[in-house]
Amino acid sequence: MSVLSLRGITKSYAGNAILKGVSLEAEAGEFIALVGPSGCGKSTLLRIVAGLDHGDTGEIVIGGRSVARMAAADRNVAMVFQSYALYPHLTAGQNIAVPLAMRRLTAAQRLPFVGNVLPGQKQIRTDIQRQVKEMALALKIDHLLDRKPGQMSGGQRQRVALARAMVRRPAVFLMDEPLSNLDANLRVHARGEIVDLHRRAGVPTLYVTHDQSEALSMADRVAVMIGGSLLQLATPKEIYDNPAHIEVARFLGQPKINVLETRTDAAGIVRFGDLVLLAKRGQAPDAPVKLAIRPEFVRFHAAGAGRLTARVERMEFLGSEVIVHARLDAIGEVITAKAAPAEAAALAIGQPVDVEFMAERVMLFDSEGARLQAEPVAIATTLEKIHG
Amino acid sequence: MTSNAISVARILRLAILSTGALLFLAPYIFMVSTAGKAQSEIFSSSLSLIPEQWSYIENFSKALSRVSMSTLLFNGVVVCALIFVIQIVVAIPCAYAMAKLKFRAARTMMVLVMLGLLVPIHATALPIYVAFDRLSVLNSYTALVAPFSISVFAIFLFLQFFRAMPDDLIHAARLDGMSEAGIVARVIVPNAWPAITAFAIFSVVAHWNDLFWPLIVVTNQDYATPPLGLLYFRAAEAGDDYGALMAATLIITLPLVTAFLLAQKRFVEGITMTGLKG
Numbered sequence A: 001m002s003v004l005s006l007r008g009i010t011k012s013y014a015g016n017a018i019l020k021g022v023s024l025e026a027e028a029g030e031f032i033a034l035v036g037p038s039g040c041g042k043s044t045l046l047r048i049v050a051g052l053d054h055g056d057t058g059e060i061v062i063g064g065r066s067v068a069r070m071a072a073a074d075r076n077v078a079m080v081f082q083s084y085a086l087y088p089h090l091t092a093g094q095n096i097a098v099p100l101a102m103r104r105l106t107a108a109q110r111l112p113f114v115g116n117v118l119p120g121q122k123q124i125r126t127d128i129q130r131q132v133k134e135m136a137l138a139l140k141i142d143h144l145l146d147r148k149p150g151q152m153s154g155g156q157r158q159r160v161a162l163a164r165a166m167v168r169r170p171a172v173f174l175m176d177e178p179l180s181n182l183d184a185n186l187r188v189h190a191r192g193e194i195v196d197l198h199r200r201a202g203v204p205t206l207y208v209t210h211d212q213s214e215a216l217s218m219a220d221r222v223a224v225m226i227g228g229s230l231l232q233l234a235t236p237k238e239i240y241d242n243p244a245h246i247e248v249a250r251f252l253g254q255p256k257i258n259v260l261e262t263r264t265d266a267a268g269i270v271r272f273g274d275l276v277l278l279a280k281r282g283q284a285p286d287a288p289v290k291l292a293i294r295p296e297f298v299r300f301h302a303a304g305a306g307r308l309t310a311r312v313e314r315m316e317f318l319g320s321e322v323i324v325h326a327r328l329d330a331i332g333e334v335i336t337a338k339a340a341p342a343e344a345a346a347l348a349i350g351q352p353v354d355v356e357f358m359a360e361r362v363m364l365f366d367s368e369g370a371r372l373q374a375e376p377v378a379i380a381t382t383l384e385k386i387h388g
Numbered sequence B: 001m002t003s004n005a006i007s008v009a010r011i012l013r014l015a016i017l018s019t020g021a022l023l024f025l026a027p028y029i030f031m032v033s034t035a036g037k038a039q040s041e042i043f044s045s046s047l048s049l050i051p052e053q054w055s056y057i058e059n060f061s062k063a064l065s066r067v068s069m070s071t072l073l074f075n076g077v078v079v080c081a082l083i084f085v086i087q088i089v090v091a092i093p094c095a096y097a098m099a100k101l102k103f104r105a106a107r108t109m110m111v112l113v114m115l116g117l118l119v120p121i122h123a124t125a126l127p128i129y130v131a132f133d134r135l136s137v138l139n140s141y142t143a144l145v146a147p148f149s150i151s152v153f154a155i156f157l158f159l160q161f162f163r164a165m166p167d168d169l170i171h172a173a174r175l176d177g178m179s180e181a182g183i184v185a186r187v188i189v190p191n192a193w194p195a196i197t198a199f200a201i202f203s204v205v206a207h208w209n210d211l212f213w214p215l216i217v218v219t220n221q222d223y224a225t226p227p228l229g230l231l232y233f234r235a236a237e238a239g240d241d242y243g244a245l246m247a248a249t250l251i252i253t254l255p256l257v258t259a260f261l262l263a264q265k266r267f268v269e270g271i272t273m274t275g276l277k278g
Helices: A042-050 A091-104 A123-137 A154-166 A184-201 A214-218 A236-241 A245-249 A379-387 B003-034 B054-064 B069-100 B106-118 B121-134 B140-150 B154-162 B167-175 B180-191 B193-208 B210-218 B228-239 B242-262 B264-272
Strands: A003-011 A014-027 A033-035 A057-062 A077-080 A174-175 A205-209 A221-226 A228-236 A258-262 A269-272 A275-279 A288-294 A299-300 A308-315 A322-328 A334-339 A352-357 A363-366 A372-374
Touching: A014 A042, A014 A228, A014 A299, A033 A042, A042 A077, A042 A174, A042 A205, A042 B167, A077 B167, A091 A154, A091 A205, A123 A154, A123 A352, A154 A174, A154 A184, A184 A214, A205 B180, A214 A236, A214 A299, A221 A236, A221 A245, A221 A299, A221 A322, A228 A236, A228 A245, A228 A275, A228 B210, A245 A258, A245 A269, A245 A288, A258 A269, A258 A334, A258 B054, A269 A288, A299 A334, A322 A352, B003 B242, B069 B106, B069 B140, B069 B154, B069 B193, B069 B228, B069 B242, B106 B154, B121 B140, B121 B210, B140 B210, B167 B180, B180 B210, B193 B242, B210 B228, B228 B242, B242 B264
Parallel strands: A033 A205, A033 A221, A077 A174, A174 A205
Antiparallel strands: A003 A014, A003 A057, A221 A228, A258 A288, A269 A275, A275 A372, A288 A363, A299 A352, A308 A322, A308 A352, A322 A334
16 A cells, blocks of 8 residues: 555646646655755655645645645654754754654643653653664764754755654655755765665655656656646656657656657658658657657767768766767757767768667657667568568 | 055044944033033033043933833833734734735835825824724823834835745745745745844834824823933923933933944844855
8 A cells, every 4th residue: 555645636826737737656765855956846756745835636645644635744744954954053953852752742741841850751751762772873864963954064964954854754754955055075975864764764755856867766666847847756767768658758868868850651660761660559650750869878989871860969078987079960850869078089070970879778758758669670661560 | 665655544424423423422521521410510501421430330220210211111012012012923924915916905004104104104194093082092002002003114125025036945845845934924924034033123122212192192101111200200300400401311212222332233134135155
């Protein structure tokens, strides 16, 4: 049974639809990354799950209880904010203790002075202190417990925020771009740490990010949101290799996927250079389609007798690889290839090249952007099959 | 050469500032000086700052004996403290709601606050006086405190300050299980000290020195605030005894002056409002 399920959540602000019916199921212990360009509604979705904002329609079920009408505090979710949102007037230790104190101590026991003499609170307070200490040790921040947020570095604050969220063992963990305020080195390091912590705690996590590499490297499953819709929810490998929508394909991958506009012929076949593709579910004849291929599956060869020729325009040296941009002679579009430095050494700017696509990695999308399952066919056999 | 130019500019700046300070301090200095002069010397034609004959003890004992100075000071403290505390208790939750919560009347409230800022106490003094008279609460702490219990200025000041507080802080508090009242008490107030200090200066100074309102609602000396007490002192007792009057004035202004001098640094911090970061 899923521990968190969202069904048909919609939200609009002043007539603008921010979320257009988002549904999602998270299994126990799963790490789901919500990724999308800024303004796609991913943070709004997270806030709605947390109870900080309310959807117009839709249902949220956490651990079998419908929580859509519950206040944030009763949903048993914890959140790490982009700004960390630590209480500036409390020390790290006090910050971590707040969620525990709010839950375990009664209102009277929390009162200053009076609360300290009420029966039973002492036991609870020592217990809370012990738990804070344990949490701090697990996150290696035990030496910071007496410092205030203003005296800590970004990375330290981020750990304190994590500790505050994790200490009370929530049913669901929500993270809103928790790494975006860290510098690049620390970010990569913190990624690994969050994944480790998640493994150990086993709490299902919704992780919002706009950074595709974060999403792909950390998550069990990645949910790509674009324009208020969840376009695809799948494992990182599946979502990268097999995107369901052209926008998903465009959003993931660096450098961006090559997309070329073309048409099917009268027989419903796409021909592009050496490529001959047959859409599996009989694509309408003579219709516009989009042909997409990731740069790592494109090769440029020094000019030969290929059918698809291009001219190298720009080369970006990145150390382990070289990104080569070349303009296709036939249609004037630029396509990008990722090449090993050794291969790229043979290329020069302005040089005419033959373009080779790895046929089995070419994807077809219809004019709306939906994926068309397609199959490359060897030229000779195709012609026989179709025309013969 | 540049250092020379800078020093010339500095001297000029210092000279202008000193002249300004002297101009503002002159009445106070003159008061301190007069408080130490005998009656005959005050009305002599020669003008000197340093009393020829030191009569501080005489004047101060006159001031202390002729009016009940302790009652005046006590009333001042009670009235100012009550006004300040009630203003804070009312204004902080109100400003929090307007800054961070969404409710239908938010805009209307904002307009009302703005309107409230535009209406001076002098405009509403008469109706309030009549109402207090009917309620027979004239000559009481209630009459002195009640009209100032809701300060639109405080609401406005805190509103601006709370708006700058990050929303995520309040969201985090909600997720941690705090009620709205809990958020105000545990998150907003502990982080609003700069604003509260700044407001404290405005409120306490204004009401400690206020003569207008006490003059309207208080006729009984037992409830007189310091400025009103001074007025009685002059009218009834001292007449033309300026030495004693100045001594009394000195006693009355002293608490605020010392308080400001002691907490000068914090006050300036409060007014410039170094907001919270991180």
